[in-house]
Amino acid sequence: MSKRVGIEVSIAISEAVGLAKAEVIPAYPITPQTHIVEHLSEMVANGELDAEFVPVESEHAAMSCCCGAVAAGARVFSSTSSQGLSLMSEILYIPSTMRLPMVVVVANRALSAPISIWNDHQDIMIQRDIGWIQTFAENGQEAVDLTLHAFRVSEDRNVSLPMMVNIDGFTLSHVIEPIELPDQEEVDKYLPPFKPRYKMDPRRPISMGPVGIPEVYTEAKVAHDMAMKKAKRYILKAWNEFAEIFGRKYDPVASYRTEDAEVLLVTMGSISETAMTAVDTMRDAGQKVGLLKIRLWRPFPGQEFRKAVGKTKVLAVIDRCLPPGALCGPVGAELRSLFYKIPGSPKIFSFVAGLGGRDVTVERFEEIVDKARAYAKKRPRELYEVIGVREK
């Protein structure tokens, strides 16, 4: 039987990686991800996990090592954050088009400058287009569950793509929560041993990562894009199987009190929990407000999102990322693109909040809803608005 324990989310993720029997863990510590790899290193050193822990010299080396280990047929895990994720950047595009499955947990954190170790989504948003499957966890339990789900999906021979699980730095990584850790038998049932489509084997030599001349590069990238689109089916299937074994059901887009809603907040990650409290408060006050939480970011679940919006006419989208000079935050842009010129589509208002560890409170969500209602009547001058920013 699984057991419910009070545990730090980072440690719980490490335990999940242990239950998943990861075989190679190349990692470099960086705040706020450190506890995850620190605990995995302890598990390996104590003989609790039969894996190779590779204390690499940088995140660039970590991701390179991950690629090599998967190519050799190992189940691979790593974790990083912020500047470390950026240092991996050059390599991140490689395992995805090469169809090398692996799982990386990103403890989301702001990017310098100014130096910030605190939480937002700017680190992952610059990696939006790396071609990895990307999910966002709302709480500790979900962080654990999505980690196990990631191994299952990533290694599915119909998918065979690397997968990134995003957890908010500190807000999730350093919080102690009651978390149900599944037992080994259940995890083994959910996660069969890794059988790669191809691996580097001297008995059956192949080459991985050759040059793609102009005559084939486009075809290689389209093959990758098609694999991503096809992956959604298996992502959903793996969530259904997860529900059957572990009893917790996940959807690509989660709805909260959306019935008859006039305004829907749209969030990703841990601020969704505060947003639910805000929705409850506003509902108690007689306001018809609901919430949509995006759990699957890539491939983007457009069909599911449209269905979840239903007949609601106003969306207030919150981005925890401010791309200077852009038309709005990346989630806002994605949704505007999704609904562009679709008859009866909702008005979409884009807000930026919660940068560099600034809390997004219930009051802020109320302010966002009020503004979205006002903008629905009178179009705002700007395409997005930064919430809670001081002028002087």
Added chain:
Amino acid sequence: MANSDAIVGWKTITFGCHILEPGNAANFRTGDWRSQRPVVDKEKCIKCGMCWVFCPDMAYSQDEDGYFVVNLEYCKGCGICAHECPKDAITMVPEEG
């Protein structure tokens, strides 16, 4: 490098762009962008095989008389053979046209 075998569609390209057939570079004419080619002077050649050893594209092979000859389908004209030849028997000649 044009070879009809390389022109694949996104449905037929190998999984992850892997090369599943070892040594398949031999199927492709990789020397067609050469700007100079090696010419061997058989008077000077002592059949030592240094050109064959050093050629990075394995373009050299030995003929019936023991001389080493270059296959211009694969020679990229790098000139390493000419540089390494202990008898200066190899001259790099510009490709014309």
